[in-house]
Amino acid sequence: MQGSHPINIEALLSHVPLFNGLAPQEIAKVARGTREIHASKGDILFHKGDPCSGFHLVVYGQIKLGFTSPQGSEKVVEIIGQGASFGEAIMFMDKPYVVFAQALTDSLLLHISKSVIFDELERDPTLCRKMIAGMAMRLHQLMTDVESYSLHSGKQRIVGYLIREVPTTEHGKNLTVTLPTNKGIIASRLNLTQEHFSRILHELTELGLIVVEGRKIHIPDIDRLRAHDR
Missing domain, CATH: 2.60.120.10 (Jelly Rolls)
Structure with missing residues (x-):
């Protein structure tokens, strides 16, 4: 270009x-x-x-x-x-x-x-x-x-990543993280397969800890999510 x-x-x-x-x-x-x-x-x-x-x-x-x-x-x-x-x-x-x-x-x-x-x-x-x-x-x-x-387990790695990616301007509940690139690249960055990465996102969704909307990850309660980083 x-x-x-x-x-x-x-x-x-x-x-x-x-x-x-x-x-x-x-x-x-x-x-x-x-x-x-x-x-x-x-x-x-x-x-x-x-x-x-x-x-x-x-x-x-x-x-x-x-x-x-x-x-x-x-x-x-x-x-x-x-x-x-x-x-x-x-x-x-x-x-x-x-x-x-x-x-x-x-x-x-x-x-x-x-x-x-x-x-x-x-x-x-x-x-x-x-x-x-x-x-x-x-x-x-x-x-x-x-x-x-x-x-750290795969789940801990993903939770830790999402917490680090929360914009510093956002506080409290109902936070949103926008993934900087596609899930396959982020999975590789976290030393996970894309399938494992997607499976963990699904598990976190089933637990009500996140809501996935394309590259946007909505976090209803970051304290609940943070509890899975331990």
């Missing part, structure tokens, strides 16, 4: 929390090492084993990171949404990508080159701390995922 008009990369970068505090001339320097990527739904951004020359920032859209087995089955590792970035750790390690990245929807991304980031990190320790904090949060989430896969 090609954009009909070029975007203002400097303006976009100036609104990215990672680059808060950079002077306009520094933003301009980062922008010179940044290129826009317009991806249509289904486009592959990179394959496992491809060299990494920087990291990506999602302006809008959704990107799936995952593995594919020799038999063709797929494991979704992460779903990256608007405003989030990915690829920083591999960039610092100077290693090839260990996952593939595919657009789940029409998406616009910025690819920020390793060379321009490394130059800026030498000048700005605050940027360095922000990037380390971001990678630490990603590692913490990975450890949480490993704990969930190892110690």
